[in-house]
Amino acid sequence: MEKEFSKLTGSRQEQLMAFDRLLTIMDELREQCPWDRKQTLESLRHLTIEETYELSDSILENNKGEIRKELGDLLLHIVFYAKIGSESTDETRFDIKDVLNGICEKLISRHPHIYGDAVAEDENAVKQNWEKLKLKEGNKSVLSGVPGSLPALVKAMRIQEKARGAGFDWDEKQQVWEKVEEEMQEFKEHFNIENGQATDQAGAEGEFGDLLFSLVNYARFVDINPETALERTNKKFIKRFQYLEEASKADGKSLSEMTLAEMDEYWNQAKVLPGNQ
Missing domain, CATH: 1.20.890 (cAMP-dependent Protein Kinase, Chain A)
Incomplete structure (x- = not known):
């Protein structure tokens, strides 16, 4: 899959040269800038989260100019983390080459229908193959890939998507809507309708969570991203x-x-x- 630089198209050469320029600037900043020298993996973490939300905002507003800028900010963070990783002197050392080769190998191994003999005729088959391969790679649970720190609404969606990838899902959206109505009724039963007071606050909270989870499930069935x-x-x-x-x-x-x-x-x-x- 590797190609000689001289045999690449002009646009691909320009892309690689731009990436090399960023790597060079990162090397210079890490060596010469007091702020950049001071940064660690931990100190960058909250900034990366902020940049991710800024990218999300620009996507929701369909602002292509801002999307381009925010992607640049995120790419800088990736290069920064890899630069810090390359400075380690023990077996944990890694650099941008390791990061890039790692994701390339992962993509190849997770797409046997492209790079192997497996067959996947639709999106759902691809997702199911993906989850099966993750289990073979050592994941103890289909749900172990869901980050614990995700916001609850996003986490609910990812949990349901991964469960679906393992074949655990409803067959029809009408079944899901019936579940929504069932959860709504159970939530209402925890309140005294006459005075609006919750008769069982902890129970009501649990039922409200079930209701939200079922609404996220229905949104998924009608191709709506709830977040x-x-x-x-x-x-x-x-x-x-x-x-x-x-x-x-x-x-x-x-x-x-x-x-x-x-x-x-x-x-x-x-x-x-x-x-x-």
Whole structure:
């Protein structure tokens, strides 16, 4: 699979030269910049998480220019981690070559329908093969690949996807919706409808979790990413609420002194503005 540089297309040569430029700059910064010299794997961690969320925001807003910039920031972090790894003097040492070769070997081994004799005629077959191969590689559970620190909503989705990859899933979306309705009823049963007081707070919390989990499951069946859907709603609410704040202030009104009905007038105005639907 390896190719001589001179035999590569012009665009691929440019890509490799750009990557080499980044590696060179990283070497120089690590040697000469006081801030870059000070960084460790641990100190970069929270910054990498922040950069990942910034990339997520730019994707949700479909801002191609920002996506390009945020991808660059993430790539810098990958190169930075590899640079730090190359400075180790024991058996844990690794560099960017090891990182790249590692993911290449992983992709080849996980795609036997491309690089071997296996057959996968659709997406689900590919996912099932992927999970079976991970178990052969030493994973004790199909779910062991789900990071414990993932946000709960994303984790629920990944758990369900991995369970599906192992063949543990509903057959029809109607079955899933029936489960949603069942969980909704069980959640409601934990409340006194007359006064709104929870009769069993711990039980209600558990049932609410079951309800959310079943809604995530249904979203998966109708090809909706629940994390993306909720974040779009968050952004929509923020835009509408900020319009409410700005428009009412321009009219000389204070939110703390307005009735809900008065706020609703501005809210309804915000709903019809471009980008707020």
